[in-house]
Each structure stands twice: as structure tokens, then as C-alpha cells.
Amino acid sequence: MEIILYLSVAVLAIAFAVLVYFVAQTLRSVQKTLLNVSGTMNDVVKQMDGITHETTELLHKTNSLAEEIGEKTQSLTPVFNSVKGIGDSVQRVNQSLEHMSQTVVQKSERHSDEIAKALQWGEAAIELWHKWNGRKAKRHQND
Template sequence: MESLLYISAIIVAIAFAVLVGYIVVTLKSANRTLDHVANTMAGLEKQVNGITNETELLLNKTNRLADDIQHKTESLNTVFASVKELGDSVQQVNRSIRHVSTTVSEQSVKQSEQIAKAVQWGNVAIDFYTKFKARKASQEQSSTLHKEEI
């Protein structure tokens, strides 16, 4: 029986050695995987640092651009205020011109009757003058003919 005890101790020792072998292989594989993960994490850390630096630069440029836009917007506000004042002035001139035009139209309508009378009197005067000239010319012609007959 003692031999059985030795045989079972040998079997247990062999099983333990095989188990230790498999554990060693598994641990070496786990070690390689952890090394690979560590290298990947180091690369990711470098990339994240690079991205962080680029993001900070981009953020600084964006802030400078926003400040520049703000300054330009403030300077454009004065231009827009001037344009508005110019528009108001033009509108006021248009109102004045419209008022003058309306006043002239109203006055011409009021005075159109007087103008019509003046034109009629002018026509009468022109007719009178033409008739006077025609009579004078006919009198001169008849006196010239009368003198020639004598």
C-alpha cells in the first residue's frame, strides 16, 4: 500500500507540474498582452497629448478670431449708424420735395384760371395786332396804288 501512496504522490506531482506549466504559459501570454496594452496606452497617451495641444492652439485661434470679429462688429456699428442717419436725411429731403411739389401743384391749380384768362387776353392782343398790321398793310398798298394812278 505504501507503493500506492508513492504512485499517487508521483501522479499528483506530475499533475501539479503540468498545471504549473500551463499556468506559466498562460501568465507569459497574459504578460505579453499586458505589455501590448501598455504600449497601446502609451501611444494613446501621446496622441491624446498631441490632440490636447492642437485643441488648445485651435481654441486660442478661435478666441483671437472671436475678439477680432467683435472689434470689427463694433466698428461696423458706427458705419450702420451713419448709414441710418443718411437714410433719415434722404427721407426728410424726399418729404420736403414732395411738400414743395404738392404746394406747386395746388398753386398751379388755383392760378390756372388766371393763367387761362391771361392767355385769352394774350390771344386777343395778338389777334388785334395782326388785324392792325393787316389794315395798315392794306392801307399802304391802296395808297401806293392810288398814287400810281395819279
């Protein structure tokens, strides 16, 4: 019976040694995985530092660009005011011309009968003049 006891202890020792071996293998595998994860995390940290640096530079450039645009907009305000003034002046001139043309149309409508009579008298005078010149030319030919 003692042999069974020794044998049991030997089997138990062998089982414990196998268990320790596989636990050691597992821990080595976990160690390699953790080293890879650590390296990956270091790379991610470096990339994040680079992205943070680039983002900060981009933010500074954007802020300076916004300031520049603000300054340029302020410098263009007098130009826009001048253009508005010119537009207002042109509008007033157009209104004046429209008023003048309406006045001319109204007056011409009032005097259209007189104008028609004047044109008829003018045509009659031109006809008489042509006839008179025609007769005068015939007299000179006959003479």
C-alpha cells in the same frame, strides 16, 4: 499498497506540474496582452497630448480672432452711424420733395381752369398769327 500511494503521489505531482505549466502559459499570454495594452495606452496618451496641444492653440487663435472682430466692430460703429445719418437726411429730403409735389398738385388742381383757358387763348393766338402770316405771304406772291 505502498505502491498505490507512491503512484498517487506521482500522478498528483504530474498533474500539479501540468497545471503549473498551463498557468505559466496563461500568465505569459496575459503578460503579452498587457504589454500590448500598455503600448496602446502610451500611444493614446501621446495622441491626447497632441490633441490637447492643438486644442489649446485653436482656443488661443479663436480668442484672438474674437478680440480682433470686436475691435473691428468698434471701429465700424462710426461708419454705421454716418450711414444712418445719411439715410435720415435722404428721408428728410424725400419728405420735402413729396410735400412740394403735393403742394404743386393741389395748386395746379385749383388753377386748372385758368390754365385751360390760357392754353385755349394761346392756341387761338397761334392760329391767328398763322393765318395772318399766310395772308401776308399770299399778298407778297401776288405782288
